[in-house]
Amino acid sequence: MKDYIRSVLDVVAESPFVPLEMHARKGVLAVEKLAEAMEAYCNGDQALLDERTEEIDVLEHEADKIKQKIRASIPSSVRLPVNKKDLLSFLKQQDSIADFAQASAYWMTLRPCKDLPDEIKEGFLELMANSLKTARVYDQLVGELYKLLATSFSKEEIKETMQIVPEVEKLEHDVDVLETALLKKIFEHEGEIGGAGVCHLMGLVERIGGIADKSASAADRLRSMILRR
Structure with missing residues (x-):
């Protein structure tokens, strides 16, 4: 049994799945x-x-490099347990x-x-916190993918x-609800914020909410990839 597990992990080491987990971590960071x-x-700081925006830019660039590495490795990967197109x-x-x-940070600047x-302000902080929570739970899901490979996709795992x-x-849906509530507040204060301000804040809501949306989309694609293997 140990030899079998070692064999499976050897395949994983040669496959895109380890960098996939690294790539997900960069996104959450x-x-x-x-x-x-x-x-x-x-806080008007x-x-x-600007400092955090630069750090995000670096992380996004690192994620892109990992993505390119994964794409380059797929044609030569052997015995992948999932469909390459799904991957x-x-x-x-x-x-x-x-x-x-990255887009959200740039938009704020x-x-x-x-x-x-x-x-x-409180609405944006709440929206951000829930988008981050969604991304973190998604990251947990990707971490479980490696365990699946180690058990050769057992039914229980x-x-x-x-x-x-x-x-x-569910978390993505909660973010959608918060987006709608925040947009309503923004429009209620249109007189104070101004037309340009409303447009800017709407764009920021869309980008931050997009983090949760993409986390849910990736989770759905991961589910399909595993179930259709």
């Missing part, structure tokens, strides 16, 4: 930095916002998590947070792992 950037944005589709969605974190009502997917989807 970028979202964690974005949460700090959001706090800086709401432009210097810290690439899954990778694309996962890569979008870091992309949306375009227009300073001046005189925003406290309830809108698959069942346990698949239970995390609905949790990610």
Whole structure:
């Protein structure tokens, strides 16, 4: 049995699955930095916002390099336990998590947070916290993928792992609800914020919410990849 497990892990070491987990971690780290950037944005700390934006940019670039490595390794990978097209589709969605974190940070730097009502600031912080929570649970799901490989996708392990997917989807739905509530608050304060300010904040809501959306999409693609193997 030990020899069998060692054989499976040898295949994993030659496959894209180890860098896939590393790639997911880069995305979550970028979202964690974005949460700090959001706090800086709401506090009017432009210097810290710029610093976190640069750090997110580095993490997104590192994720891109891992993505390129994975794509290059797939043609030569042997005995992959999943469909290669499914794997690439899954990778694309996962890569979008870091992309949306980067886009959100850049968007914040375009227009300073001046005189925003406290309830809108609080709404953004809550939206950010829930998007980060979604990304973290998704990261947990990807971590379970390696365990599946180590057990050769046993039915029991698959069942346990698949239970995390609905949790990610539920969190994404919660983020959707928060997005709608925050947009409503933004429009209620249109007179204070101004048309340009409303457009900017709408774009920021969309980008931050996109992190949860892409986390749920990647979770769904991972589920399909495993079930259709």
